[in-house]
Amino acid sequence: MKILVCIKQVPDMESKFKVAASGKWYDTADLAWRMNEYDEYAVEQAVQVKEQVGGADLTVLCIGGEQVKETMKKALAMGCDRGVHVADDKAAEKEPFEIAGIIAEFARDKQFDLIFTGMQSQDRGSAQVGVLVAEMLGIPSISTIVQFAYADGRIETRRELEGGVKAVVKAMAPALVTCQLGLNTPRYPTLPNIMKAKKKELLSLPVADLLKVDARQETTKMYFPAKKGGGLVLEGELGQLADQLIQILKEKTGVLA
């Protein structure tokens, strides 16, 4: 059985963002980088399936510059068998259709039984790539899963809908699923597994070999939304802040009256 999991490296969303000099993306300097949160659930689920069936081969794929190898090592330490790094210093500028095109081009002749992706990235948040990859490969896809089970080529999932409702959706492999937060509990790599991961295969491919599609959209400008304002900002010594807030609650809400 062959499994593919696709991951992305993104900035920590708590970072202080700045707009890049191009005016079209965020400045990538001085940011802390990590695995896209949704992808951690995808990796965990892929590793769980591998452990369940025994003897599966699990590839992790990531597109980006040299620095994404750090994130790939985490996926390898979590239990992926091999890494495919699509070397592309301009990955951040690529739109979802191009990213999906690269992944599909890589996966096309590999006969993966299962493909896992996050349901979206934390920075771009398009929620397109996984479903597009499946469309390009002509396999079924189930998006936004919060529950996953696999047995004898059959997949049973729960999709998360609005308001806490879930939909039961089943499909036959080969198939692709996009993973929502809360799908499982992503493991922390142990020290022995981090050491083992260093010896695992991590192949780099130039993006030019896999990019066969053209962009269908472009970002023309990135900017900070205008503050809606109106709100009162309180700063200072904590005791005084608490007194100020209590006073406001008494006057404005009647809560403490």
Add this chain to the structure above:
Amino acid sequence: MKILLVAEYRDGKLLGSVNELIAFAAKMGGDSAMFVVGSEAALPAYDGKLYLADAAACGEFNPDVHKQLLLEVVAKEQPDMIALSHSSYGWDLAPRIAFALKAAQVSEVVEVEDGVLVVSACNAKLRRTVNPKTKQTVVTLQAGAFGLAEAPTGSPTVEKIGAAGGGRLEFGGYEAAEAGGVDLSKAEIIVSAGRGIGKPENVEMIAALAKALKGEYGASRPVVDSGWVEHKRQVGTTGQTVTPKLYLACGISGAIQHLAGMKKSEFIVAINTDKDAPIGDVADVLVVADLKQFVPLLTEKIKLL
């Protein structure tokens, strides 16, 4: 500009987000038509043409078949744009349609400025303007981003379209949200914990403040996903939508999914170390402080009142 609006139908009901699609079409200007896999018993108030496929025949959730039906309508109407909600239905169907039409898809549009599509990035911290380069464009709209001053009126001219079966996915019905326990939607005061609480032990201080205020405590998604607080207490798109008299957000940055569930609260107080956090946009008062020190202090002072 001609826009084809894709409405949603679930569990026998047409979803209210249809009005947001109509508002978007009005904002863009030009003509519109609508498509829904639904039922004659649940038609939208819409003054235009509605292509209706029968959900009972082809399934409420059946992306392969819905895609095929929608493509047939696109072939007839030749719209410049196809608009869906950025919802579990919309973000699932949109890439399938965009791929088939060789169209650009612009996800989670929050605004239209002089005809230019604006989307959010990095957890709503940033915005992008996007230029699609294809003849047709598929867009998904952020929940709540487009609204009408008044509810739409009129009744649609319905054209029924054939509903084939088939499809590679098997839909096995819905599972309702867990019942019982706390009902946040009835609480008048809610104190919510976000990722900023840092560790599960700190849920206690949020609960203590809620108790001192005679309210309930809630949480944002990351806190629930971590298993620190039960799902019944989750506020946001996939949890509860609440409108209390007072909503106190502790260590919540303000992801759009959370804001959608609480921004209609009467009075919102945010406690956050980051004064640029998006929660500040909806807060009446933003207290810039570390909640781990501030919340216990505030609780003690309230108890002494």
